[in-house]
Amino acid sequence: MTVAASGPVFSLRDIPFSYRGSWFGFSPVVAEKTYAEDVHLVSHQTGMHAILRLVPTAETAVSATPHQLTWSGGGGRIDLAYESADTVRVRGRGLGLRLLAADPVLTPFSGPYFYRDPVDGSYVFTVYQTGRRYRITLLGGQADPLGAQALGGAERGLVLGGEWEIAIEEYETARAPYLGGDTFEQVAKAARAEFDAFAAAVAPWRGERTPAAELAAYVLWSATVRPAGFVTRPAVLMSKHWMDKVWSWDHCFNAIALAEGLPGLAWDQFRLPFDHQDAAGALPDSVTHSEILYNFVKPPIHGWALRHLPPAPEVYPLLERWTTFWLEARRAPGRELPHYQHGNDSGWDNATTFDPERVVETADLAAFLVLQLHELARLAPDPGTSARWSAQADRMRDALLAELWDGEKFVARGALSGRTWSSSSLLDLMPIVLGEELPRPVRAALAARIERHLTAFGPATELPGSPHYLDDGYWRGPIWAPSTVLIEDGLRRAGYPDLADEISARFRALCEASGFAENFDARTGEGLRDRAYTWTASAYLHLAAAHERRRRS
Incomplete structure (x- = not known):
């Protein structure tokens, strides 16, 4: 762990990237003592379930701070930040992304079904394991779908390239179309302000003598979930x-x-x-x-x-x-x-x-x-x-x-x-x-x-x-x-x-x-x-x- 001007920099193999109130995070840890090559969106509703793989189209290095996750390589970068507890924004500049179902097989009792919503044009994964939907709304650039409406075994997801931006939401049955409004920079800045306020409240004494205090605060902040299910x-x-x-x-x-x-x-x-x-x-x-x-x-x-x-x-x-x-x-x-x-x-x-x-x-x-x-x-x-x-x-x-x-x-x-x-x-x-x-x-x-x-x-x-x-x-x-x-x-x-x-x-x-x-x-x-x-x-x-x-x- 190192400390940069933007806060502590940490490894996703140790600490998942998440947000106060969210039931999902981003990590290569997909099950107990099981580490994947790629970063996954991992949900903790109804258990721990890897939902989506985020695979850059070139070899990259991944860095994480409390408010932003970044892939760098191939002459470009991808940035991800939470807009709210159930929504993240992701953008790419000169680096593409394959956003794929973590489980490529759909059965009557497991796996994701992937389709395009005719109401708002978004792309949706509906996932048996969590009983939730994961909607991807294209905010800029182009997306090429893979395996939409496919049954059985198939690669399912989106391929994004050039300059692009999306929003990913976790929700239940239906919600209004995603409209956004804030720029990615505003979203990331707001996320940083949320964490900074939490750290200031729980560790106002932090300083050079306590170099792990801010990361300790992040571990607590990012592991907090909003009430749902039996969590009252x-x-x-x-x-x-x-x-x-x-x-x-x-x-x-x-x-x-x-x-x-x-x-x-x-x-x-x-x-x-x-x-x-x-x-x-x-x-x-x-x-x-x-x-x-x-x-x-x-x-x-x-x-x-x-x-x-x-x-x-x-x-x-x-x-x-x-x-x-x-x-x-x-x-x-x-x-x-x-x-x-x-x-x-x-x-x-x-x-x-x-x-x-x-x-x-x-x-x-x-x-x-x-x-x-x-x-x-x-x-x-x-x-x-x-x-x-x-x-x-x-x-x-x-x-x-x-x-x-x-x-x-x-x-x-x-x-x-x-x-x-x-x-x-x-x-x-x-x-x-x-x-x-x-x-x-x-x-x-x-x-x-x-x-x-x-x-x-x-x-x-x-x-x-x-x-x-x-x-x-x-x-x-x-x-x-x-x-x-x-x-x-x-x-x-x-x-x-x-x-x-x-x-x-x-x-x-x-x-x-x-x-x-x-x-x-x-x-x-x-x-x-x-x-x-x-x-x-x-x-x-x-x-x-x-x-x-x-x-x-």
Whole structure:
């Protein structure tokens, strides 16, 4: 990533080019870990679907900034900019473009149908996979259609050459003919102004000491979609690559990053999973355009997150139901401590904590609930209710220390077997989030163990010397943003600001060097998996903003 006068320049293999509110973007990433040679229009309605291939007629280099995508080569260039969330403008000067269906085969249950609309003369792809239409209106130059009205296997699309300009729209069944009006330069300038305003709101402190802040803001801005399907609010997806959902703990980190500059959007992020809270009070595992999953849940970090958000008393009943779910549906009879039913419930899907058994009482879960019970006490409508929640928080904390602290470390316990064990997972050290609530010897022991996990780039999720450590092992080694933020915050409140500062500095430097990947190789710092992950960008913004506040105070 470099920074030009027009903003950060980034690779489409890492970050898709998109626009706040849009459900589609432009990228060579067409499926999970699948990279095409050409840039594609990729939609995230009803899932991730590559719709159109954009193939220049000469060899080109592609560059992207937050407001404009450009192909250069063959003595000419093609520019693309968003006019609105569902419309882009594309123009060519001395460079042609083949705009083709990504899937050349039309069947009764898949593929695109391509035709010319006799009403306005536009060219339209109607696509089974998204259930949407993609209209191309010629604004200048000439277009030669390929495969219009063809059935079965055929190349479908337009060939544009010379000096030309088009508009591409994603819509449902019908809309008025595209009229345009603004020049391409005006469209691109307006898109830049939209992003600049967003960046100024979420990172007003950005500067030379925070070189990745603007790109982090772009990752959030471009991954935001407008309400549609099951997405009930403006939502920051985890990515506009293949991780195109909102998971019910990821959203908290995005809300925190947005809270100071855009509190309304921040609350939309926090509230979205609660719009789908079930009758038992549980939050869904994930929400996306056409799917809600309840087969797992995610950890109750929401009380912790509320400490970083502006006041909103109306969240009390939502948080109460979510907490009651854990107290009633996830505690075995006679037990004080709640349990996860699988590693997926913890968010640390394959952490070694869950190797011996899957239905487990863990220290991190109890610690998160202690914080959530304290938050309920703070938000309670009356003193009596507040006192009741405070008492429950004290009982949960006392049970955590009595039942899972063995004098040196926290252990996990099988909810069915009753046996206990320890692991080399950073998950077992997450009770540091309780900060000053922990006895001093416990804090000291956790801080010392956290230091053992610390690599040059941040805290590895599995002890690097463990036989179970894997460089690309998901939660068995790589560095993740949420664990980093939670531990940094807990250490600071536990009285270890120097160690917290070091973790913050290493993670910020990691993002500045390696971008905003889903996770990172703890030994090399290489970005892994999905490379445009919003909670990673949010973690960078949160840590950088806090560092700048401390530096200026």
